[in-house]
Every structure is written in C-alpha cells, then in structure tokens.
Amino acid sequence: MPYTIETSRLIMAPFTDDDLERRVRLANNINVARMVSLMPHPYTRKDAMEWVATHDAGRAAGTDFPFAITLKGDGLVGSIGLHKKGTDDFDLGYWIGEPFWGRGIASEAAQAVMHWAQQHLGLAKATACYFEDNPASGRVLEKAGFVPTGTRGECESKARTEKTNAINMIWLADQQKTR
Numbered sequence: 618m619p620y621t622i623e624t625s626r627l628i629m630a631p632f633t634d635d636d637l638e639r640r641v642r643l644a645n646n647i648n649v650a651r652m653v654s655l656m657p658h659p660y661t662r663k664d665a666m667e668w669v670a671t672h673d674a675g676r677a678a679g680t681d682f683p684f685a686i687t688l689k690g691d692g693l694v695g696s697i698g699l700h701k702k703g704t705d706d707f708d709l710g711y712w713i714g715e716p717f718w719g720r721g722i723a724s725e726a727a728q729a730v731m732h733w734a735q736q737h738l739g740l741a742k743a744t745a746c747y748f749e750d751n752p753a754s755g756r757v758l759e760k761a762g763f764v765p766t767g768t769r770g771e772c773e774s775k776a777r778t779e780k781t782n783a784i785n786m787i788w789l790a791d792q793q794k795t796r
C-alpha cells in the first residue's frame with residue numbers, strides 16, 4: 618500500500634526525525650492543543666518522540682494511519698491521521714501549525730486522506746468530532762465529505778479544562794459517490 622499522498626501543494630508521508638524540532642515548535646501551542654484530543658500541553662520533544670515511536674506498530678496492526686503534512690518548498694506544517702479509538706470505526710484527526718492557518722491546508726489534506734483511505738483501506742465509514750468553538754474544523758470536515766450525525770459530540774481534549782459542547786460528524790463512502 619502506498620504511504621505517501623501528494624496533492625498540488627502538499628505531501629503527506631510518515632514523520633521523520635528531521636521534522637522533530639519543527640513539529641514540537643508548531644504543536645506546543647495551546648490554540649492547537651485545546652482543539653484536539655490527546656495532545657499534551659505543553660508539548661515536549663519527549664512527547665513527540667514517544668508518539669512517533671508508536672506509528673509503525675499502529676500501521677502494521679491496521680489501527681493507525683498517521684501522516685506528517687509537508688508544504689512543498691517549505692516543510693512540516695501539521696499532522697493528519699485516521700485512528701481506531703477502541704471501536705471499529707476510524708476517527709479522522711488533524712492539526713495545522715497556527716502560522717499556516719487559513720490557507721486551505723487542512724481542507725486539502727483531509728480530502729486527500731479520505732480519498733486515499735477509500736482507495737487503499739477500502740474505508741466504508743469514518744467519524745470525527747469538533748468542539749463548537751472550532752467552526753473552521755467543522756468546515757474542513759464538511760468539505761471532506763463528513764456530515765453531522767445530529768448527536769452531541771464526545772470530543773475530549775487533554776489541554777482543555779472547561780467543558781465545551783462538541784459536534785459528531787460521520788463520513789460514509791457510499792454517500793460520497795453521489796456528492
């Protein structure tokens with residue numbers, strides 16, 4: 618199975634040691650951490666190294682497909698991946714470093730990853746969840762073919778102290794064909 622995805626502006630591929638410092642710098646940001654589930658804050662080199670050390674096993678087990686997002690001609694700008702969280706369904710998660718927000722990067726990456734997963738994993742269904750104070754992420758998900766389930770979300774964030782409503786989203790392969 619090919620594990621590199623190329624779009625017009627981006628390359629998505631496994632994380633490398635070369636991107637470690639930049640990854641820690643971009644991820645160690647409360648504005649990123651409070652929107653995602655498992656990212657500790659502050660985010661350290663040790664956190665980054667421990668997380669990447671799990672990737673080969675997750676891929677081999679077929680439970681985790683993480684990708685570093687690289688902007689061509691620039692470098693690492695974020696992370697995206699499909700992960701099984703104790704259910705049979707894959708959950709889509711992603712973050713983009715704050716200096717790169719608002720340039721369509723998450724949208725381009727999410728659409729490409731869902732297309733890759735449909736082609737190479739035979740993905741039929743995926744879930745995602747975003748906090749209601751993060752409408753940009755809702756828009757990214759909509760553009761990647763997700764729709765609201767109509768139920769309140771179960772998102773958690775290690776970095777968030779206050780309780781915040783969240784919105785559950787679902788992606789179904791057979792609904793993509795008719796879109």
Ligand SMILES: CC(C)(COP(=O)(O)OP(=O)(O)OC[C@H]1O[C@@H](n2cnc3c(N)ncnc32)[C@H](O)[C@@H]1OP(=O)(O)O)[C@@H](O)C(=O)NCCC(=O)NCCS
Pocket residue numbers: 648649650652653710711712713714717718719720721722723724725746747748751752753754756757
């Ligand atoms: C959310 C996040 C991934 C967006 O990344 P990005 O690369 O800036 O997103 P894009 O530029 O591809 O698209 C953002 C979309 O949201 C829209 N948007 C931005 N701010 C918005 C707001 N306040 N309300 C509604 N829509 C908004 C943009 O207009 C754009 O939609 P459009 O293409 O239809 O115009 C990024 O801000 C991030 O990493 N945040 C922290 C981590 C995170 O939230 N991860 C997702 C957890 S569910």
